[in-house]
Each structure stands twice: as C-alpha cells, then as structure tokens.
Amino acid sequence: MNTLVKKYRFSLIIGIIALALLSVSQFSKLTINPSFDDYIPTNVGNRAYLNQLDSIFGGSEKIMLILTKDSNIINQQTYDRMVRLSEELQKLDGVENCLSLIDVIDIKLEDGITELAPIIDKIPTEPKALKELKQKIRSNKIGQRFVASDFSATAIIITKSNESEDGVLIPAIQEVIEQTPGQEKIYIGGLSYIRHAIKSYIKKDLFTLLPAALILMVFMLYFSFREWKGVLLPFAIVILSILFSFGFMALMGWGISLISVLLPIMLIAIANDYSIHLINAYQEKLAVSPQLSMKAIAVEISRELRKPIVITALTTIGGMLGLLSHQMKPAAQLGVLASVGIGLALLMSLLLVPVLLTFYQKPNTIPAENKKPLLIDKILNRFAFWVASYPKSVIASFLGIALISIAGLFLLKVDTNVESYFIGKSDIRQGIELVNEKFGGSQYISLLFEGDVLSPETLTRLENYTKQIEQLPEAGHVISPSTFFKELSKGMYTPEEVGYLALPASKAEAEQSLEIFTMGGYEDQIAQFIDYNYEHTRILVSLNDGSNQAGKSLLKSLHQITQNDPQLVCIAGPGLSKIQIADMVIEGQVASLLLALAIIFVLLSIIFKSFAAGAKGSLPLVVSTLYLFGMMGFVNIHLDIVTALLSSIMIGVGIDYTIHFLWRYKTEYAVSHNSKIAITQTLKTTGKGIVFNAFSVFVGFSALIFSSFAPLRFFGLLVVISIFSCLISALLLIPALTTITKPKFLESNVN
C-alpha cells in the first residue's frame, strides 16, 4: 500500500477511469427483456407444448382492447369506431387476426335459406329492437366472448403472430387507437401488452430508483461523517461498481430484466459498506493521532481493515453466489453481477479509497467526538444486560418465534403471475381487472387433440369436455369445435329437426360444413380451433383469474376431465408458463438457500478454523430465513420471481453482522478473559458499527418503495425486515449463545 500511495496513485486512478469509460462504452449493447418465459427451457413442459401449438395454430397470444363507456356500449358511435379500429388493426404487421363483435356471425335458417350474416351491422334506434339485439348477442355463444354481460364494455381480440415483437406491435396498436378517437375509454390487456408495460416500467424504475437511492445514500453518509470526503469516496466506489457491473452485463450479452433493476440498489446498499468502515477508521485515526499525515493514515487504515473487510466481502459474495443455483437465468445472472460489483467495490475500497484520501489536505479542525450517549448506545447497553442476565430466555424467545414462523411457512404461496406486478389504479391494472372480470381473462389454455378430430365420436367427447369445463370456477370463456358446429347447425336445420343444435352425424358432414363455412370467407374463425388439414383440434379455455393458484387448479381439473383420452396431445398455454416458472422459483429458492448457507458455513469454518463457528455463525441466518418466510406466509406476501432472491441476499449481507460480532468478541475476550465483559464491550463498540452498517442497507433498499412494481416494493420491505432480523440475531442470539456455550473457537487461545 505504501508503494501504491507513493508511486502509483495516479496510474491507479487513470486505470480505473479508463476501465469505467470502457464499461460505459458497452452500455449501448444493453437491452431490456421483460419476459421471463424466455428463460424457461424450450424443450420441456409448457414451453415445448406451446411451440407445438404455435406450429399448428399460429400465434397463441391474445391482445385485448376493451372499449368501455358509462352508458350502453351497443350504440352507433361505438360500432362505427369498432369497425374503423378493426380495419386499421387488421392491417398491422404482427396481427394474425383481429376479431370483435362485428365479426360474430349470426347463423340462422329463415324461409329455407341459411343466413350467414354479421350479428350486428347497424344499431337499432328503437329501444325494443335494441333489446332484441342485446338478447341475440347474449344468446350467441361466440358473441358472448366479445361483450360484457352488463353491456358496459366490448372487446376487440387480436391474435398476435409469433414473429411480431411487443415493442413494435403495441406502439402500433396504440397509434391506431390514438388516430381513431371516440368517446369510449380503451384499455389494453394481454400478456404482450403487460410485457411491453413492464419494459417501460423497468426503464422508469432504473431512472427513478437509482437517483432516489443515491440521494438517500448521500444524506445518510453526510449525517454519519459530517464531511464531504465521507460522502464522495463511498459514493465514487458505488458509482464505479454500478458502472462496472452494467458494463460486464453488456459484455456478457445479458438482458436487463425486472430482477436486474435490483442490481444498482443492491450495490448502493452493500458496496459502500467497506469504504464506510475505512472512512470511519480514518476519522478515528485523525482523532487519536492528529500528528499523522494523510498518507500515513491511508496506509494504516488499509492495513488494519484489510482482513475484516475481505472476510465480510467474501461472505457477502458467497451469499450472492447462492443465486447461481437458480434455474431462472436472470436470478443466477444477478448473483454473478452482484458478486462482480461487490468484488470490485472491495478492491476499490482497499486500493482507491486510501489513494484518494492522500489527495486531501488534513482538516484544520478534527471532528469532535460526540460524548453524549445516543439512543442506540442505550439500546445496546440494554441488550448487553439481557444477554448477560437472561441468556436462556433470549434463546428461548428466538426459538419460540422460529416455531411460530414454521407455521407461517405452510401459508406461503407462490405467485409468478405478471398481472400482479402492477399497483394501484393505473390504466394497466384497470385493464387487467376489466379483462379478467368482464371478459373471462386474456390468458388462454389450449387442450390439443390429434387424429380423427372430425369424427362424431371425437366431437361428442369434446362436447362433454366443454360442458364440464364450462362449470369450472376458474374457466372464463370456452371456445370449442363442438360449440362451433352446434352454432352452425342453427343455419342448417329448423328447431324442429333432429340436427338442430346437434353435432355433425358423420365425419363427411363435418368436413363439408367446414368447407362451406370457409367458402363464406370465415376461415379465420375456424382456424382458431381446427387446423388446416383437420388433423388437430383444440378447446381454448381462458383463465378468469391470472393467479398461479387459479392456473394450477384449472390445469388439474382439465387433466382430470381429459384423463385417459387417447387423442389428447397436451394441455398448454401462455398463461401456464407461470406455473413452470413457479416450480423453478421454488426449486431455485431452496437450492440457493442451501448453497448460500453451505458457502457461509465453509467460509466461517475457515475464518475461525472451527466447524462449530460455521454452525453457530449460520444459526442467525437460519432463524432469520424462518422469520422471513413465516412472516410472508402470515401477511400473505407471495413468493415470486423477485422475492425468491431474498434469502441469498439476506444471507450475503446479514452474515457480516455475525462476523463483526464474533471477530470483536474474540479480541475483547483475549483482553478481559470474561465473556460478559467481552460481550458488553463488543456490543458497545462494534455493535454500534453493525447497527450503522445495517441502517445503510435499510436506506439503500428503502428506495425500492418508489418502484412501479409490486414485487420490488415488497422486496424492499422484506429486505429491511430480514436484515433487521439478522441484525437482532447478531446482537442478541449470538451473544446469548456465546454466553451459554463459551465456544472454543472464540476463547481457546486464552484457555
């Protein structure tokens, strides 16, 4: 360090600036990927079935435009606007088809002539005729899909082609809406729109959360150190580690996901810890030895703090690397990126902070030490008293809460539904609610059948399935070939005839009916559920609630209904990817938790040269994990893609407090040979540092309350709770355990 400070300080600064510029130059390669489906393996499960479905029927994803009006939606102005919108939307690249009420065919037999006419071509002015029209729409199985039962809203349903990109299609749809003005308010729904919204929200979050977290950090640093170098040096480390991490992300070609939004926040909360310790030590040195030069102080603080800083950084990196066990690539990527950022923050804290300190003049006035005891001092004194007087009660309290938390684990739910990401009464939230409540949802599940799909036996079986599915509470709309054939029969037979509302009596009749309907130019309606060569058919079911519970429950029922069907190929849909993701989240959560704990156990065992240290040091983390997930279960915060990262981050950050405590205790015990005195001294000195350290983490993560996404807001809250739990465990549970067990790894050198 001496040589670095004396000879190479300029070279170091120039090198770091060059590296920072190189990182920034990579930023143009960064892309935002709001979809988590891309991270699911394509060759298994729902994704593989979806690919099969898409290859047969084309795009599976629906975008819904919901036109709402305070009064009746069946009126001439809305109809005219719908016609104009449909015409323009159909022309857009990426729109496979666009269906609305105006495309619904009313099939009827009148005076011996089958009428294939749109159910609605003009709006009657007479109230009686209008009532009849509404009744006609209500009784049309296909028409029901496009209008709310109270006639307050109508839907235009767009099928998106697989090749089209959300970022191109959604703005094009929005432009069409803008250029087709009207009195109706239009909401957009569907996974494609949600993904597009997530993308813009991610951008918004990056541009709001980062400055918010930085401002909070500046305030916290200034109030801690009361001098600008105490702000600027940690600030520089944080900014540089963020730049390097994002540069590394660009270099690796990894997209920015919802999860990546956490990266800068994590670095703001964690990467400044090491430089904070250094600045704190610098101020202490200056107060104790005012005769020392800035260069001498820089060299000394670097030497004294190198070991504890390296140890705490390594354990934090260890916790972060626990995320590598996640099957969800963005989670594993976040683990790597955070580790890179923290690793670089460690190096820069050890090298750059002392070097930069040497450029400062020694202050004329030395910051006065505040002699007045703070609230925190009083609390820590109280902790020391409890631990010394009632160690067993302290441990029993922790165990009691842990046992209660175990009960909460059983209430913990997993929800990876992107619809739940949005908060409050935003347009997107209202759109999602409208689509789910009034139009049976936009997330469709397909039951794919193959073989002789037009045979009467198959169609009868499909009709039975359709009837059963319609009874399921989670099913919104059910679109089935049998429903279509029954509607078609209304145009072929009179109500008195046997064929009316019946399925075709033979395969030939079914095929001939389809050919005729196709000839009428309505092949798009058929293509939704019967393929071109009549080799595949599907029943489409919409989920009226996008939650994982509803999806899982519906999927289970669908499997039960179609059990042992020889023609069933698969049950899949864009809305089911979340279930696959949820399984990955649970597996990832368990695996990352175990991996992080294993890493921490090994590191602690090495640092303190004792397996007991590994086990006892890990205990606060286990307890905090139980508290965290138990509380999530009790207060109904779901485990999702973001909150699944909590345990690794909590372990990585929270272990520092235990290490700081144990490290100082060892030193204090060596001096006093008395565990009570050692604990009291440790809590009075390092305990305060631990509390400040934890508060800097709280402040950093609290910026997440400004996020546009519900999971990120919850994440911010849960990080604060879990770190608080680690803090309390380090300040109460570990001292109480130490008091009772008198561990050899801390006291052996004296004994």
Added chain:
Amino acid sequence: MKKIIILLCLTFSLFSASATDTMEAKKLFEHSTQKLSLQNIRLVLDLETFDGKGNCKTKELTVSYAQFDDERKVLIELLAPENVMGTKIVTTDYPDKKGIIEIYMPATGRVQKIRANQRNLKIIGTEIPIEQFKSAIDKDFEFTFLEKTDLNDTHCQKIKIQSPEEKGYRIAFVSIDKEQLMSIEQYDIKGKLVGVTEFSNYIEVANSNAKFFPQMILVKNLKSGKSSDLKVRQVNHLSQVNSDDFILTPTQS
C-alpha cells in the same frame, strides 16, 4: 392575358390527355378480360392450397359458368378428396339483389340455400375470390396507365385500377402484344402489396369465339401467407347450356 390563355390551353390539353389515357386504360383492361372465356364454359381443375405455414390440401373440382338472362350462375362440384366428393355449389349473381348460394351436401343429402356477402365468397377452399372471375367492369372504376414493364419475359402494360368502394387499389399487368391479363396485384391503402394473382399458359377455348383461358392461376395472399395453385386440366365450351344443370336436387327430404 396571353399567359392566361396559354395556361388555360395547357390545362385543357393536359386534362384531355389524362381523360384519353383513362379511357384507353379502361379499354385495354376490358379487352383483356373480354378475351377470357368466362361464360358458358366448364373447367376441370386440380387445386393445391397452402396455408401460411406451408400445409397443403389438394382438391379436384369442376367449375361451370353460365349466363341466363340477367342471372349469372357458377356451378362448382368437388370430385376429390373423398370426404367432400359430390359436394355441389351453385352461386347465382343478380345485377340488382343479393346473391344466393345453394349447396348440396352429400353427407346430409340436403340442399342448403345460403345468403352471404358475395364479396367474401371464395372458390371453395381457396384464396380465389369468386368475384375474380367477373367479366363485367364496374363503371365507377378508375383506370390509369402506369409504366410498361416485363413480367415473366412478357412485355406488359401496367394499369392502376381504383374502385370507389375499396380503400386500396389494384395494378393489372396486360400483355401488350396479345392483350392478355397476366397478373393482378392488390395493394392496401398504404400502398403495400398484399396479394398477387398470376395467370399464365393461356389456351384458346374451342368453339368460344377466340376466347382464352389461363391453364395456370396462382393466387397469393401476402398478408396471411396463404396461396392457391390452380391448374386447369380441361376447358370445354358449353354450346348448349341447360338451366336444369344448375339446379341442385336433394336426395333426402
């Protein structure tokens, strides 16, 4: 004043030239369609249709066209595949009222009369609109000469056709030497090509007053990716058309 007179003369001569061009364009297009044998003929066709994903269906059918006073009738009979064999469709086009389609479905033995929008009607299972075979030219259509070009080694005149009812337009390619319709391109309102119909391998239809019919018709919907490839195996002029041949009779009550 002199300048104004010159300007007026120039405007008038330009307008006359433009009007003449429009007339000529319309005439050339009419010639090309009049040369097509679209009345009183019977075609035997092999049809291959493709969806946007490249799936293929094949059909065999006969198509007969006949004119009875004001009524224009088209009879289509499917010969293959087996499940649709025997299906017959008769479309009747009236000049002043909505057309009727009658369909005989062998599976039910019934004749179904259907009233639907003629504009949507396509030859069964194809991308070929029945309207495509209309010989009459709507008097409201606007015709404009565009440049001359080569299409499949044939020197053609391009004619822009604008229908008052459609927001897009069509461009017809008419061979200059034989005045035969070679291709029709369909453009949307933004000028994007959305469909192409190609006519080739013209043959003279015997006993039809030197009328021709293309042996190959290829229709592509560029938006949906669907296409129909129609190969005419046989063209016969119907010298004695009997209206009874265009009446479908149920085989079951």
